[in-house]
Amino acid sequence: MHETAVAQSLVDVISQEVEKYRGKPLRAKLSCGQLNAINDEVLSFAFEAIAQGTACAGMTLEIEHKPLLAKCRACGRDFAVELSSVRCPGCGGGDFELLPDAPLLLEQIEFEGTEDDEGGCRQEGAQCQ
Numbered sequence: 118m119h120e121t122a123v124a125q126s127l128v129d130v131i132s133q134e135v136e137k138y139r140g141k142p143l144r145a146k147l148s149c150g151q152l153n154a155i156n157d158e159v160l161s162f163a164f165e166a167i168a169q170g171t172a173c174a175g176m177t178l179e180i181e182h183k184p185l186l187a188k189c190r191a192c193g194r195d196f197a198v199e200l201s202s203v204r205c206p207g208c209g210g211g212d213f214e215l216l217p218d219a220p221l222l223l224e225q226i227e228f229e230g231t232e233d234d235e236g237g238c239r240q241e242g243a244q245c246q
């Protein structure tokens with residue numbers, strides 16, 4: 118399944134980041150386009166299963182679905198395609214080309230305690246004991 122492969126690579130990538138930051142990861146923010154057809158629930162479920170026993174255990178995923186964009190051939194405007202009315206909002210024309218779908222991206226990883234630094238070490242690789 119597509120989501121399982123995505124979840125596996127997320128766990129791999131986040132684990133590498135966790136090693137660098139030496140913090141506890143709480144949340145990961147992702148974004149993807151419309152054509153990736155990622156199912157949030159299926160992905161979260163697969164991620165949770167794969168993350169068991171790794172540094173990513175207990176993390177939650179937040180997935181933002183970016184709209185599909187098109188460019189109007191008549192007026193050159195970029196707009197988000199809505200399936201209910203596929204018309205350029207600028208000139209009302211129906212002649213447009215679809216722009217490449219947004220890729221699946223890991224946007225951000227939130228670590229515990231990164232907001233308020235309680236005298237912990239900020240330096241990379243520093244000993245914090």
Ligand SMILES: [Zn+2]
Nearest residue numbers: 189192205208
């Ligand atoms: Zn237009």
